[in-house]
Amino acid sequence: MLRALCAIIVLVSCVAPAALTELYLSDYYTYEGVMDYLDRLAKEYPTRVLVKDAGRTYERRMLKTVTITNGEWLPGKRMIFMDAALHAREWMTPMAALYAIHELVVNFEQNSDLLQNFNWIVLPLGNPDGYEFSRNSDRWWRNNRTPNGGECYGTNLNRNFDVAWGQGYAELADPCSESYAGSEAFSEAEARLVRDTMHELVDNGSGVMYLSLHTANRSIFYPWVHDSTPTSNHHEMQEIARYAAKKIYAKTSTVIKTKQAFYYGGVMGGTSVDYAFKVGFPLSFVFEMSGLAYGVEYKFFPPQTEIRRLAAESWVGIRALAEKAVEKYPPGRIIPRVPRVTASSKAPSSRAYNIQVGLLSTLLAYVAQHLVG
Ligand SMILES: *[C@@H]1O[C@H](CO)[C@@H](O)[C@H](O)[C@H]1NC(C)=O
Ligand SMILES: *[C@@H]1O[C@H](CO)[C@@H](O)[C@H](O)[C@H]1NC(C)=O
Ligand SMILES: [Zn+2]
Numbered sequence: 001m002l003r004a005l006c007a008i009i010v011l012v013s014c015v016a017p018a019a020l021t022e023l024y025l026s027d028y029y030t031y032e033g034v035m036d037y038l039d040r041l042a043k044e045y046p047t048r049v050l051v052k053d054a055g056r057t058y059e060r061r062m063l064k065t066v067t068i069t070n071g072e073w074l075p076g077k078r079m080i081f082m083d084a085a086l087h088a089r090e091w092m093t094p095m096a097a098l099y100a101i102h103e104l105v106v107n108f109e110q111n112s113d114l115l116q117n118f119n120w121i122v123l124p125l126g127n128p129d130g131y132e133f134s135r136n137s138d139r140w141w142r143n144n145r146t147p148n149g150g151e152c153y154g155t156n157l158n159r160n161f162d163v164a165w166g167q168g169y170a171e172l173a174d175p176c177s178e179s180y181a182g183s184e185a186f187s188e189a190e191a192r193l194v195r196d197t198m199h200e201l202v203d204n205g206s207g208v209m210y211l212s213l214h215t216a217n218r219s220i221f222y223p224w225v226h227d228s229t230p231t232s233n234h235h236e237m238q239e240i241a242r243y244a245a246k247k248i249y250a251k252t253s254t255v256i257k258t259k260q261a262f263y264y265g266g267v268m269g270g271t272s273v274d275y276a277f278k279v280g281f282p283l284s285f286v287f288e289m290s291g292l293a294y295g296v297e298y299k300f301f302p303p304q305t306e307i308r309r310l311a312a313e314s315w316v317g318i319r320a321l322a323e324k325a326v327e328k329y330p331p332g333r334i335i336p337r338v339p340r341v342t343a344s345s346k347a348p349s350s351r352a353y354n355i356q357v358g359l360l361s362t363l364l365a366y367v368a369q370h371l372v373g
Pocket of ligand 2: 218
């Protein structure tokens with residue numbers, strides 16, 4: 001009797017929260033489904049999860065970020081920032097991001113080492129307008145949905161960042177191309193949110209690793225893309241990328257190539273991976289997940305039955321990259337930072353800029369007062 005009662009209590013206490021935050025991997029999530037999942041997590045794990053409605057797209061969809069901690073919310077913790085689905089048709093990427101979030105929050109015990117000295121910020125659906133358009137109208141759609149005038153819509157968000165913006169090839173300037181880099185650097189709200197998050201983490205000294213999820217090249221890339229020159233810590237990023245590729249191969253036999261992104265396809269300006277490194281993240285990666293199933297290259301749209309396996313495989317890689325970031329940037333290691341020049345003269349929205357303006361006006365007021373007085 002007592003035993004049965006205990007069993008029921010255990011069952012209820014285990015099953016009830018799991019049901020709310022169960023991750024269903026039998027089909028691709030809709031935009032609403034992703035938003036809803038994040039809200040459920042925040043409700044179920046309020047001490048470890050903070051969901052922020054951080055911005056709006058052109059079509060007024062929400063851009064939600066989730067901050068994940070081990071519940072301590074200690075000041076001074078370092079940060080991993082991960083985004084997904086900047087490219088609309090890469091359907092596996094929000095699923096992999098949700099899988100990673102689920103691992104960090106619901107399967108917290110197995111992954112607490114990744115949250116000891118670090119917190120995470122994840123943007124699981126970076127281009128919801130494009131994603132919904134890809135799901136409902138044109139599955140190969142890649143950009144967001146901002147009108148470009150005439151019949152042409154959409155900017156390639158991963159060409160919209162202010163680093164060698166517009167450099168590389170002619171299509172970047174073509175408003176009808178899926179490579180269109182936008183009317184100017186950071187013309188797009190989605191790219192600006194990623195930028196602002198990066199700036200926040202660099203300005204407060206916490207940003208260590210930026211990771212952008214894409215499909216389906218089976219590669220891990222690191223800066224630079226806009227330049228063939230190796231970065232100052234090329235070897236460190238190379239080692240970390242190789243470690244992750246090795247882990248994936250050991251677990252799933254999937255071969256993931258690693259290289260400096262320039263050697264993927266030559267000069268490509270305006271990418272988030274270069275921008276993160278430029279503003280001060282010492283580690284910056286693109287993880288091009290696999291689109292292979294049954295030996296068939298499905299690229300962006302693997303069959304639903306393969307979602308769970310591919311998301312789990314991606315987590316092996318994401319986890320491995322994070323393990324190495326945690327190992328290489330312990331609390332005692334000073335992060336070398338390049339002083340950041342406010343990137344865009346238009347719409348300066350970074351906190352550092354505001355602080356600088358604030359300090360300057362205080363100083364001027366002080367000088368004025370004392371000179372006059
Ligand atoms: C830095 O900013 C992020 C994002 O707002 C915040 O979560 C984190 O706690 C901050 N870290 C520090 C060291 O202030
Ligand atoms: C990755 O991209 C390179 C360069 O475009 C291409 O040669 C290679 O076949 C791609 N790999 C996959 C798996 O798509
Ligand atoms: Zn992509």
